[in-house]
Amino acid sequence: MKHLLDINNLTAEEINQIYTRASEFEKGIRKSNHLNAHVATMFFENSTRTKMSFEMAINKLNANKYDFCADTSSLNKGEDLYDTINNLCAIGINAIVMRHSDNNLIKELASKKYYQDISFINAGSGTNSHPTQALLDFYTIKKHFLTLSNITLTIVGDIAHSRVAMSNIALLKKFNVKIRCLAPENLIGEKIEGVEYHTNLKEAFNEADIIMALRIQKERIQEHIDIESYIKNYQITKDNLPYAAFLMHPGPINKNIEIASDVLEMQNARTILHQAKNGVFVRMAILDMLLSAQGL
Amino acid sequence: MKHLLDINNLTAEEINQIYTRASEFEKGIRKSNHLNAHVATMFFENSTRTKMSFEMAINKLNANKYDFCADTSSLNKGEDLYDTINNLCAIGINAIVMRHSDNNLIKELASKKYYQDISFINAGSGTNSHPTQALLDFYTIKKHFLTLSNITLTIVGDIAHSRVAMSNIALLKKFNVKIRCLAPENLIGEKIEGVEYHTNLKEAFNEADIIMALRIQKERIQEHIDIESYIKNYQITKDNLPYAAFLMHPGPINKNIEIASDVLEMQNARTILHQAKNGVFVRMAILDMLLSAQGL
Amino acid sequence: MKHLLDINNLTAEEINQIYTRASEFEKGIRKSNHLNAHVATMFFENSTRTKMSFEMAINKLNANKYDFCADTSSLNKGEDLYDTINNLCAIGINAIVMRHSDNNLIKELASKKYYQDISFINAGSGTNSHPTQALLDFYTIKKHFLTLSNITLTIVGDIAHSRVAMSNIALLKKFNVKIRCLAPENLIGEKIEGVEYHTNLKEAFNEADIIMALRIQKERIQEHIDIESYIKNYQITKDNLPYAAFLMHPGPINKNIEIASDVLEMQNARTILHQAKNGVFVRMAILDMLLSAQGL
Numbered sequence A, B, C: 001m002k003h004l005l006d007i008n009n010l011t012a013e014e015i016n017q018i019y020t021r022a023s024e025f026e027k028g029i030r031k032s033n034h035l036n037a038h039v040a041t042m043f044f045e046n047s048t049r050t051k052m053s054f055e056m057a058i059n060k061l062n063a064n065k066y067d068f069c070a071d072t073s074s075l076n077k078g079e080d081l082y083d084t085i086n087n088l089c090a091i092g093i094n095a096i097v098m099r100h101s102d103n104n105l106i107k108e109l110a111s112k113k114y115y116q117d118i119s120f121i122n123a124g125s126g127t128n129s130h131p132t133q134a135l136l137d138f139y140t141i142k143k144h145f146l147t148l149s150n151i152t153l154t155i156v157g158d159i160a161h162s163r164v165a166m167s168n169i170a171l172l173k174k175f176n177v178k179i180r181c182l183a184p185e186n187l188i189g190e191k192i193e194g195v196e197y198h199t200n201l202k203e204a205f206n207e208a209d210i211i212m213a214l215r216i217q218k219e220r221i222q223e224h225i226d227i228e229s230y231i232k233n234y235q236i237t238k239d240n241l242p243y244a245a246f247l248m249h250p251g252p253i254n255k256n257i258e259i260a261s262d263v264l265e266m267q268n269a270r271t272i273l274h275q276a277k278n279g280v281f282v283r284m285a286i287l288d289m290l291l292s293a294q295g296l
Helices: A012-027 A049-060 A081-091 A105-110 A131-144 A163-174 A201-205 A227-234 A261-265 A267-293 B012-027 B049-060 B081-091 B105-110 B131-144 B163-174 B201-205 B227-234 B261-265 B267-293 C012-027 C049-060 C081-091 C105-110 C131-144 C163-174 C201-205 C227-234 C261-265 C267-293
Strands: A038-043 A064-068 A095-100 A119-125 A152-156 A178-182 A195-198 A210-213 A246-248 B038-043 B064-068 B095-100 B119-125 B152-156 B178-182 B195-198 B210-213 B246-248 C038-043 C064-068 C095-100 C119-125 C152-156 C178-182 C195-198 C210-213 C246-248
Touching (some): A038 A049, A049 A119, A049 A267, A064 C049, A081 C049, A081 C267, A119 A267, A152 A163, A152 A201, A178 A201, A261 A267, A267 B081, B012 B163, B012 B267, B049 C064, B081 B105, B119 B131, B119 B267, B131 B246, B152 B163, B163 B178, B261 B267, B267 C081, C012 C163, C012 C267, C049 C119, C131 C246, C152 C201, C163 C178, C178 C201, C195 C201
Parallel strands (some): A095 A119, A178 A195, B038 B064, B038 B095, B095 B119, B178 B195, B210 B246, C152 C178
16 A cells, blocks of 8 residues: 555455554554654644544654644645645655545645655545545444444435545445435435435334434535424434444534434444544554555 | 642642652652653643643653644534543543633533543633642742741732632632732722732732732733723832842733833842743643553 | 854854764764754744754654744733743743744844743744755755866846845855856845846856756735746746756745746756755754754
8 A cells, every 4th residue: 555545445455454453553462663754644624533533643653743734834825735745755754644625636646756755645535535534434333243244334414525425335335234325315415336325214224233424514515405404304313213223423523413412322322432532543554554665 | 630620629738749749850850751641732722831831741741742723623513622522532632731711611521421531631711710820830939938937929910810810829828828919909809718908019019028910911801901000000110029029920921011121130030930940840740640640 | 053043153164064964864874862852943934844844853853842833822912022932941942943024033032041041043034044945955055066166056036035045145155156146137136245146047047057946925025026027037947947957946936937847847856855855954953963052
């Protein structure tokens, strides 16, 4: 692996390698010292979990951490981003963890030539890809289920604008998980082969093992969205959540919109914070593999 | 100790334990390696001294430092602060150093349940509490006086809006220091038992061993304040400062408002920078105790 | 050396000492551990290269890194910068890397008395001085030329507003490099003794060994500047760049203004990224010398 850009670039085998390593970090049986590695975070969109999780992964790998802040950078002097990154590369940055509102920018950047080796890690691109989120989600799922055959997972919420949904679907398909998507018509987006689409909650939740709720992303939704109607028909409540289902959410949660707040007190919802915890180990594994591939 | 929220939660004995440890750090006879501890600063109000002092304390304890920046966080996506912190906790943050304009928020947050152990340290809350400032102030005082009995300390300035005054009064009372407060009527605030209140500088400064000046906090004062009249009646000058008194100030100083700038050249004023220096050791001691209590 | 403020304060011998040390860092034959040193960056103007380069230098020296952010500091409460820095000094900051729009502020600050030893490093001041840029530029030049006698270097662009030009001219004069400046009349600024001034590109580029392009600094130029006419007469192109000349640029580049973008693909332009790379070693050398002089 040279970069981590998208789930579609990964084979099931590579994903399992990431998980083996993540699990070793989690159990404390693997330690890595990347004292000569220099990793920069470059977030052009807001973040709490993902950014802090990567920062912790960098620290736990004993690598050097840099935060590139676009607001006070030379981008304000008219420099283009490729030139900025090529300069960071010349200065000695070995890996860039980037979040950006553009769907394709990170792929374009990763395909260019740089002064020396540099790895790109996609920490969320536009509405299409958030591979480390999907990887940590499935890592969390794998820890909870003895077998993955016959699992049904229902994604509910703003599928159309969700890079989390896109990456999860791509990943779950590789492992033959049965995927349902539930949303009002205007939030379903383009349909993907092999996925069941529902507009009725009862049908979509029936015998589901995992409910993966998404955030209603007010900042990305341009169509009119009727929140009252969404809540009435799609909010997860104590009444409609299947008894034994794991409830997942990438965070941040809009309480009492996609999930009724009392649901968050239930045992089913503990998975949500496990996701946050597991993210660190998965990101450590990814960074460790990319930096090691560079000989760092 | 699980948190450091307020002076009122501390016994005199606990305070002395903090000071013993701070003194050991100052003398270089104690070293701590909290390599597995992850501490985040979370400042919702401006700060130079306190934030930098905590950052240095974190570094000197060999802990991992994180800066949570509200402006670029998921708080902008509608997440509430408890959820944000619980996620940071799941990610692996062990302690949060927080400054906030709300008087009670940090206590409320500290009283809640989290994914795993997490300690809160109050780095200034609203107008009521700034415990590490009071602790470093009194640590500075203790180093200068062989005995604390019969010491008189006069706090002068905007008592009403000062969390520094509130915390100092709470702490000084525990050690039986004679406390006077000096301010114009409208900046005196609610009177506290056991404290002498003055509106006349000459009386308040008479035979005082320590003068503790406060900043006129323009950002918190909503009432009309007559700066000219304040300067005329309450500014500390070469003429009114008692000859042998120690002059203290938590900083930042509005020069020529609460203190005439030439006073800052006097030997009496050297204490002000000693306060800044001592703060690092006191904060090291506090963090060291809280992290050790977590087994880190 | 106590500070690094300006090229004019340095002798040729001191510059050579910096280069010897930088070269040792580059070759990996010198390692420094400044574990007890605390270095703060303080940038009041945008920066990518310089700030990241200093951050990497601090990390590679194993010193502790702090970022002072003016926006969230007590400067917003009315504190003056000297007091802020004196407090940072008392807290334990040993060196300050400062960029500021004021030409003289850093010199004034460095001339004052502080609580304890503190070193100032000028990372760009106003329009007059950017010593570490000049030092890394000449370090890059020295690596490429067996002998420096008879070298001709042409600086082209906005000489009048360029601290890079000022510092480079001061440095190149110490080493007897033949210097030409090329710019339209209104961007030439005050003429310096020993420098040839040109308004005609062909003459200025004739037999030049090095072309050093400057950025057209739109944020500093108050006079009307005719970009179309600048491009027509002064843009560096494949046609006018001397065949064997090294092309340098401090970055960021306004592509297709000062340099045609296809020129950047040429072998001649590789020097630009070497500059970025070399900056880290030169800054390591400077910080190492200043911190060592403090016994850190």
